[in-house]
Amino acid sequence: MNDNPRRVFSFRFFASVVDSMKRAWKTFGGFWIAEEVPRWFGLSLVLIYLAGIGAVAHFEMLQAQREANASSERSFRYAVGALAEQLLARKAANPAEAAPAEEDQFLLERFASRVPTKILRLVDANGRIVASIASEEVGKPSSNDLVEGPFTNAAGDIGAPSGALEKPARLIRIPLGSTSGKGESTTGGPISPAGAGHDPASDLWLVACAVLPKAPTLLSSAGALTVVLLVLGALFAVHRRLRGQLRGISRVADRLRLNRDRLATDLGSLRVTDTFDHMTEAWNQLIDSAQGWFDTVQRTQANEELSRVLQRSGGGALSDALNAVPDGFLFITNEVRFEYVNSTVARLFGWSHEEARRITLPEAHAEGIGGEVLAIVRGALQADGSFEARTQVLEGGDEQASNRSSYRVWVIPLQRIRHQGECVVLIRDVSQQIQADRAREEFVTQVTHELRTPLTNIRAYTETLSSGMFDDPKVISECYNVITKETRRLSRLIEDILSVSQLEVGSIELTADNVDLRTLLSDGVRDVRGLADEKNIDLQMLAPAKLEPINADRDKLAVVINNLLANAIKYTPNGGNVIVGCQFTADAAVLTFKDNGIGIDAADHARIFEKFQRADDPAVQQETGTGIGLYTAREIVRRHGGDIELISAKGQGSTFLVRLPHRGGRATALSTTQEA
């Protein structure tokens, strides 16, 4: 059958069109739903889609119609063939019958009543109609019955049934009296009106024209499409009506997606309030029920789970982790129960883990700092059983002890739904921080005092000079001396403070000079000579007559020498002695500052070099000082690549050794850093 490949092709074509349409719909469907795409764009996409579908449908309908027509034509041809055989059989039975018209007429009409037929007639060799289902045609000539094929009514010489001929029709001619006239072989081409070799007596033709269904026109397809469009329009209207409600659901879906992590704690956020139908109501009821179940489950399970994790003080990983934390960690549940205490808390409170689990907050007593922490926790417990957040600093130990510990305590309520009486208590040792704060405060106080003292002298003596009340030359010269000396003291102090801040921010810069240590030392000694003389201190310098120059920052080294000398004099009682020396080793220049003063306790050796720190000795505290001199000195020496060493014991004087790297007078730490 030659129809099949074509049909397969058309199916493939149809399938591929549908496929591409589906893909397009998938791609653009998102836009159609998305709010930001204009409505007309989506609509035109739908129209284009529908037009495509319509075209394919129309094509397919045409194809189907064509096949149906072919098949009904075959059946018709077969039926007509059977009729022809019947007519022949009748003629063969009565060969002599002269006027068969009535019989034939009857057979033709019976056939037409069974098979829808437009034309059915018997035509003789001369083209005259001898019998027909339309009885008025009998006896008339029929010229265009001679050609088989698509039937036309151009000649109009026969009366055709009215209004039937715009439909496709096919004409069939079968010669009676010849078996070769059977339908299947006569499709197509013209047959000569008077076939040679036919008996003229039986030279009759059966002419039939089948009624074939009308092929679908574009107009009818468009009609069908219109119907489809109307249906779709109706669906769209319904969709729009539903959309409000669908939006509510899609919003819920969005929230579900976005709040996936928070669902456990915030089911309430999934409630819908912007639509009003039954579905919304049902949804909200569902949320309420879920919330209820969730809370129940949480209430019953959470405590057990947390306890299981936290209570395994012997083996749990979380417990090990919390035990490793230097801060104290305390977890309180049900307002009174110590659900968990870490090792630090146990140590601070003097508890064992078992003890902690057994006792409750009202019964708890603790040693040391623990008692005060418990007082804070009890204080943070509200009347409704919840805890309020608190932060408090506890200063433990003896007020006077210098090594007393301070703790900062945080009471942190746990924000869990329906778990009010829970809190975490964190205890952190902040002793060092507090000590540092105190030292800084002390420094500010000290610096203020130190700055105001020379300033007071300067102001007082300036006014003495300018008042004109004192004209004794001795007084005037005394005033000038004091002002000069105090101005120098003030500027040195300011330099010290500046270098501390520079050292602090790391912005101090060293300048490379060729420094003659002997000159630098003798300048330093000269500067403090006055101080030493006031206390009747024997100040000596022991250094070789000639020293190799070293590469260092002269001004900064002068500060180091001045600070160490001033210190030595300050902490050496009247009549003592201070010796300054200088010598070279293989790789360093060593400056020595030795006194027989009050000495420094070994416990204070590290501390006195720290910023703002002074030795914890009443004899030191009695002297004014800011605690920055030694810090500055050591920092400067360290920037040079050297260090300061202290040899001292309480009451036995002190020796400070300043080592500055020096190799053959060239390769020093400073020159290397400068090249870098």
Added chain:
Amino acid sequence: MQKILIVDDEAHIARVLSLWLTRHGYEIREACNGTAALKLLAAERVDLIISDMNMPGLDGLGLAEAVRNRFGWDIPFLVLSARCDQAKLAEKLAAFGVRLFPKPFMPSQLVAEMERMLGATGSRSPQT
């Protein structure tokens, strides 16, 4: 001649005060710390005390307390201080009827304040 006691461990301040007060016709007594001042007060009566705050041993506040306990409340008392917590200190000193005079100061202002205090106690005005 009215006697003024100057208590200060800082020689320069004691010297300048002594210069000015002598010039204004006062007789000066000097002590280098609180303990020495108490010893001196036990021996003779003075009309006004000017003391430094920060001194080794007995400081200005301690001296004020001791003076009020031992010698009563009628000696006018001034304390000089360079400390930064002036307000707190002034409050403490006021408890002993002692005035705080902050450093740095102008000697002329101090003399004026001193004379005002001496005048208020009903003593005679200073010589000119």
